[in-house]
Amino acid sequence: MRVILGPMEGVLDHLMREMLTEINDYDLCVTEFVRVVDQLLPNSVFYRLCPELYNNGKTASGTPVRVQLLGQDPNWLAENARRAIELGSSGIDINFGCPAKAVNKSRGGAVLLQDPQLMYDIVKSVREATDPRLPVTAKVRLGWDDPSHCFDIADAVAQAGGDEIVVHARTKVDGYKAETIKWEYIRQLKDKVRIPIIANGEVWNYQDGQRCLDTTQTDALMVCRGALNLPNLGNVVKHNATPMTWAEVLALLLRYSEYEIKGDKGLYYPNRVKQWFAYLRHEYPEAKALFADIRRLNRAKPIVEVLENAHRAIAA
Structure with a gap:
C-alpha cells in the first residue's frame, strides 16, 4: 500500500514536509499549489514553494516531492509544468479540488470540475509538454455539487493521458463535513477508469484507513488534515504503528x-x-x-x- 502526504495551502509547507517525512514512511509528497495565470513563472517561485528541488526533488529523508500547479490556461500550465520538471520535480500534479472561494472565483481549483472539457485540455497539454517517464496526476473532488459527475471528471483526466488521479470523496459543496464522505463512489470509479486511483478524505487513524481501502478497493491513500492532527499518521495507516504520545x-x-x-x-x-x-x-x-x-x-x-x-x- 502507498501512502501519500497531500498538499494543504499555507499549512503543509516544506518545513512540515521535512519533519513529517522524517518520522513517516511516506511514498510521496505533493506541494502546496503554484498558482499559474498568464506567464511562465520565474525559477524563484518554484524554489520558494518547493526548496526540495535543490535536493533532486526529494526531502532530506529521501521522499520524492511532486510540484502541484493550479490554474485554468492549458498552455501556461504546460509551460510551467515543463519548468518544474526541468528544475527537478518528480512529476506534476494538477489541482482541480481546491474549494476556496478566492481560488474558485479566479477560475482555479474545484470550479473546473464543472468543465471536464477544459480539464481534459489542461491535462493533455501538460502531459504533452513534459517527460513521458514522469507522472502527470490530478487531484479532484467528486464534482461541484453532484457526485455522479465524478465519472466524466475522471474520464477526462484518463483520456487526456493522466497517469493517476487522487479523488477526495466529497463534492465542492460538501466542503469538509465528515458526514458527506462518499467513498463508495471511488469504488465505482475503479470499475470504469483505467488509471490508478488514490483515495482521499476522512482518514484519521488505522481503522479509517482500512475501511477506506476496503470500501474503495484502492491500494493507495492520501492523507492531509489527519497528518497534522496525528503527526505519525502515515505510519499508523501504513504499518499500524502506535500513535505518537x-x-x-x-x-x-x-x-x-x-x-x-x-x-x-x-x-x-x-x-x-x-x-x-x-x-x-x-x-x-x-x-x-x-x-x-x-x-x-x-x-x-x-x-x-x-x-x-x-x-x-x-x-x-
Missing part, C-alpha cells in the same frame, strides 16, 4: 520551533504554531489545554518557553 509531539513541536524561528520566519512563527495546535487539539486533549496558554502570545520566545516548560514537566 503527547511527550513525543511536544518534542516535535520544539524541533519545529527551531526550524521556523530561523531568519525572517520567526515573524510568522506564532501564527504557524497556533495553526498547528488547532489541528493537534482534535487528537490530543493536552494540546487544547496548552493552546489556551499560548493563544494570546504574539512573539516566538514566550511561546517556546511555554512549550519547553510543558516538555520538562512531562519528563520530570
Whole structure:
C-alpha cells in the first residue's frame, strides 16, 4: 500500500514536509499549489514553494516531492509544468479540488470540475509538454455539487493521458463535513477508469484507513488534515504503528520551533504554531489545554518557553 502526504495551502509547507517525512514512511509528497495565470513563472517561485528541488526533488529523508500547479490556461500550465520538471520535480500534479472561494472565483481549483472539457485540455497539454517517464496526476473532488459527475471528471483526466488521479470523496459543496464522505463512489470509479486511483478524505487513524481501502478497493491513500492532527499518521495507516504520545509531539513541536524561528520566519512563527495546535487539539486533549496558554502570545520566545516548560514537566 502507498501512502501519500497531500498538499494543504499555507499549512503543509516544506518545513512540515521535512519533519513529517522524517518520522513517516511516506511514498510521496505533493506541494502546496503554484498558482499559474498568464506567464511562465520565474525559477524563484518554484524554489520558494518547493526548496526540495535543490535536493533532486526529494526531502532530506529521501521522499520524492511532486510540484502541484493550479490554474485554468492549458498552455501556461504546460509551460510551467515543463519548468518544474526541468528544475527537478518528480512529476506534476494538477489541482482541480481546491474549494476556496478566492481560488474558485479566479477560475482555479474545484470550479473546473464543472468543465471536464477544459480539464481534459489542461491535462493533455501538460502531459504533452513534459517527460513521458514522469507522472502527470490530478487531484479532484467528486464534482461541484453532484457526485455522479465524478465519472466524466475522471474520464477526462484518463483520456487526456493522466497517469493517476487522487479523488477526495466529497463534492465542492460538501466542503469538509465528515458526514458527506462518499467513498463508495471511488469504488465505482475503479470499475470504469483505467488509471490508478488514490483515495482521499476522512482518514484519521488505522481503522479509517482500512475501511477506506476496503470500501474503495484502492491500494493507495492520501492523507492531509489527519497528518497534522496525528503527526505519525502515515505510519499508523501504513504499518499500524502506535500513535505518537503527547511527550513525543511536544518534542516535535520544539524541533519545529527551531526550524521556523530561523531568519525572517520567526515573524510568522506564532501564527504557524497556533495553526498547528488547532489541528493537534482534535487528537490530543493536552494540546487544547496548552493552546489556551499560548493563544494570546504574539512573539516566538514566550511561546517556546511555554512549550519547553510543558516538555520538562512531562519528563520530570
